[in-house]
Amino acid sequence: MARTGRPRSFDRDAAVTIATHLFWQHGYEGVSLDQLRTAMGGISSASFYAAFGSKEALYREALSVYLATYGRVTDALRDQTLPPRERIEHALRRSAMMQTTPGHPTGCMVTLSATIGSDQTTALKGLTATERQANRQAIVLCVTSAIENGTLPAEVDTVGLAAMFDGLLLGISLLARDGMTGDVLNGAISNAMRAWDMLAIAPR
Amino acid sequence: MARTGRPRSFDRDAAVTIATHLFWQHGYEGVSLDQLRTAMGGISSASFYAAFGSKEALYREALSVYLATYGRVTDALRDQTLPPRERIEHALRRSAMMQTTPGHPTGCMVTLSATIGSDQTTALKGLTATERQANRQAIVLCVTSAIENGTLPAEVDTVGLAAMFDGLLLGISLLARDGMTGDVLNGAISNAMRAWDMLAIAPR
DNA sequence: CGACTTCTGGATCGAGTAGTTCAGATCTCA
DNA sequence: TGAGATCTGAACTACTCGATCCAGAAGTCG
Secondary structure: OOOOOOOOOOOHHHHHHHHHHHHHHHOOOOOOHHHHHHHOOOOOHHHHHHHHOOHHHHHHHHHHHHHHOHHHHHHHHHOOOOOHHHHHHHHHHHHHHHHOOOOOOOOOHHHHOOOOOOHHHHHHHHHHHHHHHHHHHHHHHHHHHHHHOOOOOOOOOHHHHHHHHHHHHHHHHHHHHOOOOHHHHHHHHHHHHHHHHHHOOOOO | OOOOOOOOOOOHHHHHHHHHHHHHHHOOOOOOHHHHHHHOOOOOHHHHHHHHOOHHHHHHHHHHHHHHOHHHHHHHHHOOOOOHHHHHHHHHHHHHHHHOOOOOOOOOHHHHOOOOOOHHHHHHHHHHHHHHHHHHHHHHHHHHHHHHOOOOOOOOOHHHHHHHHHHHHHHHHHHHHOOOOHHHHHHHHHHHHHHHHHHOOOOO
16 A cells, blocks of 8 residues: 555554454453554554554454454354354354454454443444344344244244344353353353244254 | 541442442443542542542442342342242343343443453452352252253253353343343243253143 | 541642654655 | 655653542541
């Protein structure tokens, strides 16, 4: 992008990745500029602001990176090549696996990094809330699709069943933060899927 | 308690309640001394420290108050007068109801107020983590009790089934924060209980 | 009353916060 | 080579953070 002028002395993409992990681990307000700059290799305040604009702008960029990488685990919810039940199960299992894999913070950045905090972060809370809302709607759509294609009976409490999976998806972040392993989370998911199977018309 | 000396100019218990609500809403690091003192009626910094010692000490006190009041909704998990299944269901439904009742913040203070944040709050994170761990063990105990009394077969994945209810219990806090109503949460709980009923030996 | 105890108003502290400024270094390109 | 663009090091700003200090107010008790 930059064609002329003194070249940047650090890898911007790597720095954003570092920021992503820090915000993911500690939340937006739990990370200081000092922490970010130090983790980025001790870059100066001027370099930081020249490269990223502000702490909030960096967070937005870090969240985008997260959504485009780790966050893709919930894409299964919108995968039309899968039956509705499998969309939900795959999203849950991939989330559980990703959120307990070493090499990055546990839990989900969308769920944890900007949910509680001071009133000054209302805008960022809205950002992550929008993402959670999108998953919520996708889960509801899985249930309604299953009713439409005859997998689930029409009398099913769509909102309630969807909220159960949604609640578990969100809860997995907290379980992962509390140190639960991927195996345990997978066991939880297996049991949650029973609630679907009990309602299903065709035996599985 | 104080017998002689100048009397306190504010209601200490009421102030702790105010602090409880603030920490509950914004988390430990999301509330400033200024906010606390202002909400307490504009008391001075000296009054604050004379009464509470420190921000951290006040948080610990606020958490105790929470556990002794709102937090009692999960006591059902240890109510030996209830069958194991009902212990879990009652705890879930009472939590959902409490966490969506107007007049105080939504969600659960134990789950939300000291989970993410900077490294300086490790001690407080441990405080709430201990409480979550206690609920976790109580849920596991409900499942093992049900196996022992013959309600559930011995082959049940104890840890997985317990983790499902645990995950939902934690997830309810996030759903409540995202604006889900008590009715929706109750629907989610009804569906989660189906997972238990599908495993149960005696039909319900 | 006077000694004693406790709390308050107000100023203040040092550390930490996000962010700015600017001279000079380092590059591209004509 | 030199003009123009971009980035960096270092000092610095304005503000907020949690916490402290002290003189004096306001109570109890002998």
